[in-house]
Amino acid sequence: xxxxxxxxxxxxxxxxxxxxxxxxxxxxxxxxxxxxxxxxxxxxxxxxxxxxxxxxxxxxxxxxxxxxxxxxxxxxxxxxxxxxxxxxxxxxxxxxxxxxxxxxxxxxxxxxxxxxxxxxxxxxxxxxxxxxxxxxxxxxxxxxxxxxxxxxxxxxxxxxxxxxxxxxxxxxxxxxxxxxxxxxxxxxxxxxxxxxxxxxxxxxxxxxxxxxxxxxxxxxxxxxxxxxxxxxxxxxxxxxxxxxxxxxxxxxxxxxxxxxxxxxxxxxxxxxxxxxxxxxxxxxxxxxxxxxxxxxxxxxxxxxxxxxxxxxxxxxxxxxxxxxxxxxxxxxxxxxxxxxxxxxxxxxxxxxxxxxxxxxxxxxxxxxxxxxxxxxxxxx
Numbered sequence: 001x002x003x004x005x006x007x008x009x010x011x012x013x014x015x016x017x018x019x020x021x022x023x024x025x026x027x028x029x030x031x032x033x034x035x036x037x038x039x040x041x042x043x044x045x046x047x048x049x050x051x052x053x054x055x056x057x058x059x060x061x062x063x064x065x066x067x068x069x070x071x072x073x074x075x076x077x078x079x080x081x082x083x084x085x086x087x088x089x090x091x092x093x094x095x096x097x098x099x100x101x102x103x104x105x106x107x108x109x110x111x112x113x114x115x116x117x118x119x120x121x122x123x124x125x126x127x128x129x130x131x132x133x134x135x136x137x138x139x140x141x142x143x144x145x146x147x148x149x150x151x152x153x154x155x156x157x158x159x160x161x162x163x164x165x166x167x168x169x170x171x172x173x174x175x176x177x178x179x180x181x182x183x184x185x186x187x188x189x190x191x192x193x194x195x196x197x198x199x200x201x202x203x204x205x206x207x208x209x210x211x212x213x214x215x216x217x218x219x220x221x222x223x224x225x226x227x228x229x230x231x232x233x234x235x236x237x238x239x240x241x242x243x244x245x246x247x248x249x250x251x252x253x254x255x256x257x258x259x260x261x262x263x264x265x266x267x268x269x270x271x272x273x274x275x276x277x278x279x280x281x282x283x284x285x286x287x288x289x290x291x292x293x294x295x296x297x298x299x300x301x302x303x304x305x306x307x308x309x310x311x312x313x314x315x316x317x318x319x320x321x322x323x324x325x326x327x328x329x330x331x332x333x334x335x336x337x338x339x340x341x342x343x344x345x346x347x348x349x350x351x352x353x354x355x356x357x358x359x360x361x362x363x364x365x366x367x368x369x370x371x372x373x374x375x376x377x378x379x380x
Contacts, residue, residue, distance in 0.1 A: 032132040036115070038089055038125045040082070042069045045127055054134055056104030074100035074108060081113075088128075092117050095130065098139075110139040156346055166344075168273070186226050193219040238279055242269045247282055247300055258295045258315065267304040274365050277345050278302075278311055281338045285313040285361040288335070293317025293359060308347065308366040319353040338363070 032054060035046035043066035047059050055072075062068050073081055077099035088095040095115040100108045115130025196216050200209060238246035244264035251260040270278065282300060289295050295317030303310045335351060338361065342349035347365035 029131070031134065032111075034115075034128075034130060034132065036069075036128040036130070037066075038117070038128060040086065040089070041067050042085055042128070044068065054103075055101060055109060069101075072101045072103075074102060076100075088115075088117070092125065095128065098135065108136075109134060110136040159344065159346055162344075186223055189219050189223045189226070193223070235279070238275065239272075243275050243278055244302055246279055250279075250283065251286065251298070251300075257290050258293075258298045258317075260298045260300070263299070263301045265301070265303045266309065270309050270365075270367055274309065274345065274367060277341050277365060278309060278363070281341055281349065281361075281363055282311060282313055284335075284338050289313075289315045289317060289359070293319075295358070305364065308364050310362070310364045312360060312362045314358065314360040316358045319355050319357045319359050321355060322351055322353050 029048075029050070032050045033046075033048040034044055037043040037045055044063050047062045049059060051062055052058050057068070065071070070078070070082070081097050081099045084095060084097045087093070094117075095113065097113050098110065099113065100110050103109050111132040112135045113130060113132045115128040118126045118129050120126050193216060196212055196219065200212050200216070235246045235250060237249045244262050244266070248262050251257070251262065269275065286298070289298055293315050295315035298313070298315045301310075301312045301314075303312075338351075339349045342363045342365060345365045347363060349361070349363035351359065351361050353359035
């Protein structure tokens with residue numbers, strides 16, 4: 001007959017301390033710890049006390065109803081959670097799923113549920129041991145973020161549509177003015193020049209011929225300037241040959257300007273409205289260089305970058321102090337316009353310059369509307 005060995009007070013005290021420590025750990029975790037049977041209902045064998053604080057059910061209520069978990073699953077998540085539960089039961093692989101449970105007071109509580117299968121020495125499944133972590137706040141934050149991103153996407157799309165309409169209206173007005181100049185002013189000047197040349201044949205007075213020659217040169221110069229204005233209003237090369245070609249023609253059309261180069265590293269030609277905005281920004285920058293920089297060299301670089309086009313216009317001119325950029329710099333009234341154009345198109349534009357160090361105008365315009373990150377950030 002075996003004799004019962006009395007347990008020492010030290011052992012009993014250690015056992016109670018271990019139990020207290022275990023309870024402290026389990027009940028102090030901000031999650032529901034559970035042990036479930038290996039069945040389709042995921043019947044609870046143990047449920048930690050946090051279930052009452054989070055879902056409003058006591059441990060006893062939850063354990064008394066084997067179908068409690070299934071019955072409290074949100075109808076929109078039930079099928080998905082059950083499929084994952086069956087898969088884990090069949091394969092023994094860890095269970096991991098996010099779903100909603102309906103609390104006792106009707107609230108929807110989001111959980112991240114993770115569990116592992118515990119086996120005996122014969123490798124037979126015993127039960128699932130896991131935890132349910134309340135991620136409701138995280139889910140609500142994600143929903144607010146998705147809502148904000150959706151608003152941002154719609155805003156960007158509306159801004160792009162506004163830009164397209166604005167650019168189309170401006171360019172259409174430019175085309176109309178250009179057509180009027182071509183069909184009226186240039187034709188009148190050309191006709192007057194032809195009359196002057198015809199009259200020259202019958203004039204013998206040297207002084208009068210000299211005056212008429214001057215009139216002929218003046219009319220010729222006026223026609224050339226008007227043709228240059230036509231290009232300023234709407235360069236044909238922009239539509240026919242693309243952005244880089246239009247910039248080369250524009251830069252090459254001025255006499256006495258700085259030496260220039262256009263480096264084209266575009267993977268594809270930008271859409272028409274973006275192409276037009278880039279050309280107008282470049283046009284403003286180039287006009288400033290010609291009028292004020294005193295530069296000997298000007299370089300334009302076009303690069304496809306991160307879903308958009310980066311354009312850089314740099315010169316080796318006299319530069320200026322950019323600290324007053326908030327207010328128009330004398331002689332540089334196009335600078336705010338460039339920045340506004342770029343921002344309206346969903347991009348950015350910045351100007352770097354210092355007295356004696358030349359100027360760099362750099363901008364980036366998006367071609368793609370980002371579906372998950374909004375606008376590209378302005379680099380430091």
